[in-house]
Amino acid sequence: EDKVVQSPLSLVVHEGDTVTLNCSYEVTNFRSLLWYKQEKKAPTFLFMLTSSGIEKKSGRLSSILDKKELFSILNITATQTGDSAVYLCAVGGNFGNEKLTFGTGTRLTIIP
Amino acid sequence: NAGVTQTPKFRVLKTGQSMTLLCAQDMNHEYMYWYRQDPGMGLRLIHYSVGEGTTAKGEVPDGYNVSRLKKQNFLLGLESAAPSQTSVYFCASRPRQGVGTGELFFGEGSRLTVL
Numbered sequence: 758e759d760k761v762v763q764s765p766l767s768l769v770v771h772e773g774d775t776v777t778l779n780c781s782y783e784v785t786n787f788r789s790l791l792w793y794k795q796e797k798k799a800p801t802f803l804f805m806l807t808s809s810g811i812e813k814k815s816g817r818l819s820s821i822l823d824k825k826e827l828f829s830i831l832n833i834t835a836t837q838t839g840d841s842a843v844y845l846c847a848v849g850g851n852f853g854n855e856k857l858t859f860g861t862g863t864r865l866t867i868i869p
Numbered sequence: 870n871a872g873v874t875q876t877p878k879f880r881v882l883k884t885g886q887s888m889t890l891l892c893a894q895d896m897n898h899e900y901m902y903w904y905r906q907d908p909g910m911g912l913r914l915i916h917y918s919v920g921e922g923t924t925a926k927g928e929v930p931d932g933y934n935v936s937r938l939k940k941q942n943f944l945l946g947l948e949s950a951a952p953s954q955t956s957v958y959f960c961a962s963r964p965r966q967g968v969g970t971g972e973l974f975f976g977e978g979s980r981l982t983v984l
């Protein structure tokens with residue numbers, strides 16, 4: 758059974774701090790790892806990672822994948838109150854395992 | 870651009886009643902998914918489909934049935950609703966995977982309450 762574990766479950770930091778969110782996984786026929794941000798409604802896509810060691814970056818957010826150790830991290834620098842959300846990690850398989858399995862998420866709260 | 874549309878957005882049911890949630894996507898995606906989201910539980914996969922006429926079970930399929938008679942529609946049915954099925958339901962779709970096409974496109978969610 759595929760498994761995704763995120764840590765920490767919740768995190769409270771002050772505006773301007775840097776945070777690192779973790780995602781470890783076990784999946785059959787790994788294809789991709791995705792990060793989503795969820796505020797009030799549907800999750801919104803952040804990154805998709807398929808190759809080890811290649812950093813994906815978008816503004817203050819960045820993410821990297823380690824396929825040997827089976828984990829990914831999401832970094833947010835110079836946090837702002839608008840970064841407060843639940844961050845979800847999901848892993849996708851292939852070749853007969855096309856489902857996407859999500860972790861329980863990390864609830865990030867930024868204090869002004 | 871409609872994207873992924875879920876109906877209804879809200880519904881209150883009594884225990885034992887049945888209902889169907891409809892998901893429609895206009896992006897010609899092959900893969901479609903139904904998830905439920907409960908507080909502190911993340912998104913849990915109920916059923917999914919890799920193409921018209923095919924469905925498969927996810928991690929929490931009990932009490933639900935699905936059908937994918939047309940490529941653009943994925944229906945989630947509750948035959949006899951139970952209070953444990955009170956949740957927010959999300960439908961999502963994505964194209965068949967090539968490199969860089971793993972992103973899920975989500976609907977706005979359907980909040981279901983079973984009394």
